[in-house]
Amino acid sequence: MPLAAATLWSARNHLGEIMNPPWLLPASVLLMSYLLGSIPFGLLLTRLTGAGDLRKIGSGNIGATNVLRTGRKGLAAATLLLDLLKGVAAVLIGAALVDGGGPMAGAMAFIGHCYPVWLRFAGGKGVATMMGVVTALHWPAGIVFALVWLGALFGTRWSSVGGMAAGISAPVALWFMGRIDLVPATLALTLILLWRHRGNIARLAKGTEPRIGASKG
Template identity: 35%
Template sequence: MNTIVITVLMIIVAYLAGSISSAILVCKMRGLPDPRENGSGNPGATNVLRIGGASSALLVLFFDMLKGAIPSYLSYLLGLDAASLGFIAVAACLGHIYPVFFQFKGGKGVATAFGAMAPIGHDLALCLVATWVVLVFITRYSSVSAMATAVLAPMYTWWLDERFVLPVAMLSTLILIRHKDNIERLRIGEETKVSRKRSNKKA
């Protein structure tokens, strides 16, 4: 099959996979409030942590990463080039951000983006997770941790496997764009810190 056709098909598959909202489904299965209507209103792991606790948030985080990792890894196995891998990974994130199955109201796409980067290698996955965890512990801001990890991700990739710097940079750029509102809230001191308590502030 033509490489362009395969790439287009994988972009569609990645978008549809990304459109499966883990936060909404986990909350429904566990009898929790709809994350789009509670807490920050963001259907992502951080908001689920606030309204449903750590175990629910971890489930969301795992499945959000998985829906980024699977299309990216399958595309890699199909022998697609780095640019194609980048577009496919971005498609998975756009599915998470604008899910066709959930009225196009999705999350930030951070876990899905990191999941799409993870198949590059265990070393990169470890660097990303360690950076995010350490920065959350230090700053208590999920947004700051996500943005800082996104900035560092292309550098880690260049160090570990420079072939994939382009797709990782594409994902990092998307993450930073999605956090423009968080940057403004940080500037004026209204950003919400990571907490298991319910909150009406944005995240």
């Protein structure tokens, strides 16, 4: 472990030396995090396995919930995991390369998932990626996020309610856990997540939001 830390420190210093002006390394990390987050794993997996164009199925969303509507539970689970890992990887890379860079790198990965340049900025809702970001920043808050998500999801059978409840729980949990330094970044992600769910909120108000497992009729 000390050898790995020393190697990482050496690589970081080398990058800092060759990337001038000083803002170039942080900017590169943010761009890399955005591009990482913008990889549409749900769309890629469904295409590669012959499940069709995910944007023409169900809600048209590229996330795991819509992948589930293809009937491929394994693909939905894989999409969830990969979207989560995008957030984890961005935070770890950002923290390793830039002092205090984890939260901003995670936020950029989340934004990349929600607004990917490859899909004309029409991406997913960001729940899984936010869970990865929160878990990498402070794993106890990540556990709270996951438990709230699962509890609300199975309690209501509304995917949107589970995602929104989990998103709201993140800054609240971090506040009570004493990680107030992480509250501003996670609160910003929560607000974006809620904005991405505005259509779901309207359908919930009208009573037309579909439940997981319910028939299309």
